[in-house]
Amino acid sequence: MREVTFREAVRDGLAEELERDERVMLLGEDISLGGVFNATPGLQSTFGPDRVIDTPISELAFTGAAFGAAVKGLRPVVEIMFGDFLGLVVDTLVNQASKYWYLTNEQASVPLVVRSAVGAGARLGACHSQIPTSLFMGEPGLTLVAPSTPADAKGLLKSAIRYDNPVVVFEHKLLYGRKGDVPDGDDALVPLGRATVRRSGTDVTVVAAMRAVELAIEAAETLAEESIAAEVIDLRTLRPLDATTVVESVARTGRLVVVEEGPPSGGYAADVIAAAIELGGPVAARRVTMPDLPIPFASTLEDAALPSASAVAAAVRALS
Amino acid sequence: MREVTFREAVRDGLAEELERDERVMLLGEDISLGGVFNATPGLQSTFGPDRVIDTPISELAFTGAAFGAAVKGLRPVVEIMFGDFLGLVVDTLVNQASKYWYLTNEQASVPLVVRSAVGAGARLGACHSQIPTSLFMGEPGLTLVAPSTPADAKGLLKSAIRYDNPVVVFEHKLLYGRKGDVPDGDDALVPLGRATVRRSGTDVTVVAAMRAVELAIEAAETLAEESIAAEVIDLRTLRPLDATTVVESVARTGRLVVVEEGPPSGGYAADVIAAAIELGGPVAARRVTMPDLPIPFASTLEDAALPSASAVAAAVRALS
């Protein structure tokens, strides 16, 4: 267990899996020098230019090739520099990779991981700030992973690489600098498909992922001073949804707030509410999201557009 | 008012708008000969090869070009032959067209329409049967239109062409042969953004779109025999959601079932439930969707995967 940054945790996770399994390989733009977010430094010099490949700016080709290579037994990990560029590879992920196992009657699965830096708050404007969860929420066969801590960044990534099916890993760019204790090797593994309770509470369930988890925890601290005990659930995997953990919590608290850094519809927020109600019965619920607008560049506008701890707290109070 | 098929209604709508406004133009594969769904026959001979353009199989280019042309004052209508190919144009729609009005501080809007044939039941397999609503549910600035009748096919399409912003129109391929009375000219216009009540009822609200509306109505007929009065709402526009109509109905019925031909998450079903509960308070709700699997080819499997009137009725009963 060492204290490392989220960024280092990603790198370590990649390095460990490259070391462990020679079928693992990386593809991405400028990754030999670490990539724009410096998540892959040194990996090409350690593992060689055949396993750590600098690609042309051809997202569709290298993700598509990663699909084909995965079918043939490799375990490629693709870096799509910014999540905003994932739109360019939707066809490969949706029409080829995610459907392969089922459509081929289980002849082969597609152990393909796509990592991508997402999220607003860095003043990068509308096309370098999105968290495009909604592109993939409706794709059977695809797993969506969204770590909020360095330990999860490593643990979920390692699990994703060992998983036999396509996974998209969203790495929130504002979290890359966060520090935390992170185990080594197999101890680091974090299971896919399971949410975790970050803070226990009895009055309201607040569900979040990625950076929004921090906001939820901050809100819970504020609310505690008002004697409202909020339970904070970190989804960790957005798809498939760990409805059990959510429903169990909501059954105790009777109220549900979902925090999502994204527009109100299409993402995980609506899905969590729908699942909670379908499985657990009627309950008061609120989404705390961004407005239904592109993400603005100006600091004043971007700050106002981002979900905040106070907005989360306000939503909780409105339900109480 | 004439009785025409859904397919003819689409064609008539295009012809009327091409006639009415010389900025309107069509782009698509094989559309000069009517296209694979025969929705555009005769238009090139009437309006000429400059306004009705047969494109290469370059969806990204011609949709991207349509975006640029729309900024410069044209009103292009793009046909993406099958909705399953929309993944290839996500970048253009999401990163360029939908954001343009806001990001340019309202210098220009993007009057671009993308029509696409969607839906299962035609034994076309996993990559020619999807309704990829989920790709676009989370895109601010984008309007999603989903007609269920010939009149709406024409009326919503005409409204979309006259609308100043990007619209994706989903045309369910099993509906192309349906017949119905359809007005001419401006009388045909159907407003975007407004749902309609297809059948009134007091016991449960059933929300649907496209072909699922037929299933909802069929289910309502069955339920009526059991003295359950189901109100059927046809969304017509999936985004922005007409939450008012849904909430008003649910306030009366106290129960909500959403029928969607698609996987459980990512589409409009979750969004309708979340919106209804946020705005109207807790209520019992169910999604009737397809399983979380790619769409199978074999008739036995596809039939079982499709939502059915009996599944809708069963969901309603389960809530009663």
Added chain:
Amino acid sequence: MGVEPRSRDLSADPDDLARLYVAMLRIRLFEDAVLRLFLANEVEGTTHLCQGQEAVAVGVCAALEPGDTVAATYRGHGAALALGVDATALMAELLGRETGTNGGRGGSMNVTDLERGLIGCFGIVGGSIAAATGAALAAQLTRDGSVAVAFFGDGAVNQAYFHECLNFAAVRRLPVVYVCENNLYGEWTPMASVTAGADIAARGAAYALPAQAVDGNDVLAVREAASAALARARNGEGPTLLEFLTYRHKGHSKVDPGAYRPPEEVEEWLGRDPLLRLAAQLGDDAVEQAHEDAEGELERLLDAARAAAFPTPGAPATATKGAAA
């Protein structure tokens, strides 16, 4: 277009010619049956016949070695059969039966048989190009000596996958052969009307790739060109782009207005039927024998495929291998 006329190798081994003929004939007859079944609504949905283009599938696949990978298109019956995919299982797939190559889940636009090297038939134009490029990437990294082949049409060369993958493969010197079946039309649209320059082989130069336009209705010419390209790939010399000029005898798919092709053009190409051309080189006896054999096989496989059960809807199915963990 620059198809190089080539002198036929008259010394060709008659057994070899007969094998090639039989391979093409099996496809021709198989598709005759598919069409009948389609018209009888037993094959549902749609169907894309490759009749007229059999020499490309057969010539290319005849040059492959075990372990090679093929990615084909929705027009993939020919490639599948030429590759040795069980004809009964293929027919069963088209009929949506549980004994189909894909258990009936895929249908004709997703036929897959990894054991035979068929990574898939791809319904998205260009999809085959990416899949083969990826298979070549795996072959290169694992040094297993295999080569991947992508089949695609003339329409696909204007698509994103084509460009990005050919560049990527060229840069990485991947062991892959790109096989374009130029049948002059993408659906109903003439190739030359949507393809700038109208010279597909010439596009190889953009990626500094060797490229060649070859008579795709001459099975020997096809095999020869494919062999050379496969050898290059296997030698670590990287990808090749092959353009095979050919023609489909039938419409694009079930819906097809038909009238877009000048009758003289159809006529002319029917005269260049790859089977007729090879038959002329074979003796009548050999041709007769081939027909007898192929028809017998067809009858048996049809019976078997049609006797198979439809997949059971209730049966458990998952979109992923294993649960998330």
Added chain:
Amino acid sequence: MGVEPRSRDLSADPDDLARLYVAMLRIRLFEDAVLRLFLANEVEGTTHLCQGQEAVAVGVCAALEPGDTVAATYRGHGAALALGVDATALMAELLGRETGTNGGRGGSMNVTDLERGLIGCFGIVGGSIAAATGAALAAQLTRDGSVAVAFFGDGAVNQAYFHECLNFAAVRRLPVVYVCENNLYGEWTPMASVTAGADIAARGAAYALPAQAVDGNDVLAVREAASAALARARNGEGPTLLEFLTYRHKGHSKVDPGAYRPPEEVEEWLGRDPLLRLAAQLGDDAVEQAHEDAEGELERLLDAARAAAFPTPGAPATATKGAAA
């Protein structure tokens, strides 16, 4: 790469040269200021400087006519200024102020000024290519006589938009000029390592398009090549691909490890600075005067831009023009 050496037009009008020099200098100084403001955290997020490449923006834009459309990239300060976008509004946009070209909503990767013909700066590699192609489609249909220009980098030529749009534009004979600024790197990756053939102009042949590689640090050569291409487009002769060889003096963007470029290479290209080269042709007086003017302008625009207010968060905003109806 085949840059054609060309003899300089020594008869050039000194006023003309001075105007070109001033145009380049304004960009150079503007970006010096952007870098300072960026390091002082007044320009937030990231920044992409085009220093070293000014001659491309200035040479191309000098050949445009009113009504023409330009689509640029995230590295778009040069194109914007050369096109006549108000420098104060541009700076205000980078500072996220409400007086910015985009009201502060867009930032440097979305600068737009339709009145000046700037349809946008596109943050997605290749996005500019589609936008210009579309503007050309509109120009062709409305017969307004305008031409569209897409700026993009060497990295973009391996991307889907490049291929599909060039083919589409060629087939439709659209009035568009594709301007590739080949600065030898895409981010930190050498062009030649990811671009098969490493010859961008040669890719024009794939689409039967005229193409030319030109010294992009020679503003007169740039203007001449652009003029010819624009004339072709305006005459209905279709698109041209122009490759301008150039070099960026600074890193790719805020994060840039730097070390990937050999010092000798940087050195050599600094010696080919387009400003220095033109200055050598101008008198010292003219150069001095230009600097004085440009510095004065810069000071004023900086004051004005920094004095502007940030946009008010609460103000009503919509993602669409008008409500759905």
